Amino acid sequence: MLFNSLDFAIFLPIVFLIYWFVVNKNLRYQNFFILFASYVFYGWWDWRFLSLIIFSSFVDYTIGIQLSKREKPNIRKLLLLASIFVNIGFLGFFKYYNFFLESFTDAFSFFGQSFESNRLNIILPVGISFYTFQTLSYSIDVYKRKLKPTRNFVAFFAFVSFFPQLVAGPIERAVNLLPQFYIKRKFEYSRAIDGMRQILWGLFKKVVIADNCAYFVNDIFNHHTHCSGLALILGAVLFAFQIYGDFSGYSDIAIGTARLFGFNLMRNFAFPYFSRDIAEFWRRWHISLSTWFRDYVYIPLGGSKVGKFKIVRNIFIIFVVSGFWHGANWTFIAWGALNAIYFLPLLLLKQNRRNLNIVAESKTLPNLRELLQIGLTFTLTVFAWIFFRADSLPHAFSYLNFIALNLLEPPARIELMKLLPVILWIVLLIITEWIQRDKQHALQLNGMNIPRVVRWGIYYSIIFILFYFGGSQQEFIYFQF
């Protein structure tokens, strides 16, 4: 079920009303209903893949209990490995089987050997990368004794499949989300209202920004050999806004929806395009994934408290693995490696924690230095996005080649009259997010004393823009991950 679909527009109010009016008396009922609604939400796409979530939940639930019973380090390690094997095994099979097969075949043929390979027709289950990481974090935390294993079967299964964040995150940690399933949720007016606002802004980013940008981005990337250099640069910039609108929009809707049900999910985006360096960008972009890799991969490898060679190795590992997490394609690996190259100088020069505060804090506009820093960071990010968006590495290199070759040609293939409104919406997005950059989301109006008429005027305007200027419905990009 897509957040921007009629199905969800009907599903959400029904689930909301039953949750707060029928099953609100008892915590077990609340959790059971959340679990039921989550399975309906996921099964709407393909009910057959529910078995995967159920199996994955069952494995980690059982392993969690076994870990609490066992004291011998070897057995505990074995249990953890079993959890990793099952979760990564599912992910590896559904997502990476064909990639490895093709890469091996290519490698063999490169050395003049022929290798018979049978490509499988595998459907990638929606959200598998997200929920496997979520359950995995539970087993690791229990193994490290950071978290007590749960014996509440329904709460654990509901935690794994919680519908607002099931298919595209934020990837929640058990330490944050699971305890929320132990306490009966009470309705809080201000939290629910703020959730509604966050959903509205998320829809704006998805339907107006991402879906409209998608039209141009697809056209430019699919016909890049017929485009001028400027049009190609524009295509890459628009993709930067498309992926931001798409993914942060999804996260906003997920977080806002969870708030309607009395849950607090972790923040996933913190206005990343206002970052002054790449380190700051990675503290603000897909926070739930980057902190996951930091906590479960980077720090166990020694983090930055090791020798320089190992620091470089660790940085490359987490960025490349993070790129590979996005998809079984060399383009994602290149994207990850490129970000590692951006990040390394900052880390080695100990400049990576230079910009921890909000840019131009308590000022209306950034100063020239900040503006240049933001511009440079954005440019580097856009360059890396070309690899992320390209279908293959040759496609990415050809795209870059055509930028250089046709740089001075007038921008052909761009329908200016169609592009102008998109630019207008992007400008509106940037201005709104800049003004609200110290908040959790751009439509957080709590405590701002804005009269109701004005507030409602803003909401109605956004709804009008959504319906009148929204792009044609596209799937969320991160569903494929």
Place this chain on the structure above:
Amino acid sequence: MKKFLKNNLFFFGLIFVPISFIILALSSYIPGPKITNSYSYNEKMKFIVERNIQEPQLIAVGSSITFNNLNSNVVLEEFKTNSYLNLSSWGLRMNDSYLLTTQLLPTLKPNTVIMMSSPVDFYGSTIKYNSKNIKDFVDDKNLLKYHYKFFDSKYFMKRLVTNYINFNTNDIYKSLNYDRFGGVMLNGQNLVINELRWNQQVGFEYIWPAQYYYLDSITSFLSENGIELIFIQSPIRAGLVNDFFIQNIKKHKHKVDSILFKNSQNSMIDCIDTIWSDNLFVDFQHLNETGAKEITKYWTRKYFKDKMHLQ
């Protein structure tokens, strides 16, 4: 909670109440489900479902040429039947007609298929859809289900308003003011709908060779199912007929005729063998109501004469 519900009801009520009034007021113009990216095609599918004509004897399939240049009343008069359905729509190419024919005709079971065509029908395709959805929709006949399945709020509201215009006019291309059988007459003597299109030439260079294979498949499908095909070559306005057109249309007609012959269907009925004056047209190839009547009479008489001759 009460405050939250009250505020939300009021907030969304302010949106939904006026929209509901608009929908109610324009209820007869509710657009067809967005099964394809062509509103004209969507409306035609809705028309077919709503009319629910059981097994019509005669079916017209094709593009805007069949849609606008075929006069339903003359067809009924000449064929002496009331069992007729015009399935054609703007922008359909041969590949679309092929899908429509193979998907719908086994259910509709006509005796005869009429296809009025111009070389433009052989250009590259522009309409995007899944032909299975069209078949399922026509079989299911459940408008609500398909409105839900293909719901697009923006499309729905936009079309609701524009349908009000399109269903009440005959002097714009977008006219969807169907007669009882699904045809549309572009009326008004000396009405030139679009200056650019008035002077447009047939772009023989845009013809996709693959479209001839689609015509071949249509013809062969109809022959296999014992359905007669009447293929009519529609003319262009007299003012545009030149040597270039004559040379190229000759080649085109030859290709079409050999396909029809190969599949043992009637020969093409050629309407280019006579001059059609400019005042019968609304653009380079679409006829006005008078033109549609005249040309329908012209080819039907030719058809029956040939038939009698054969008997």
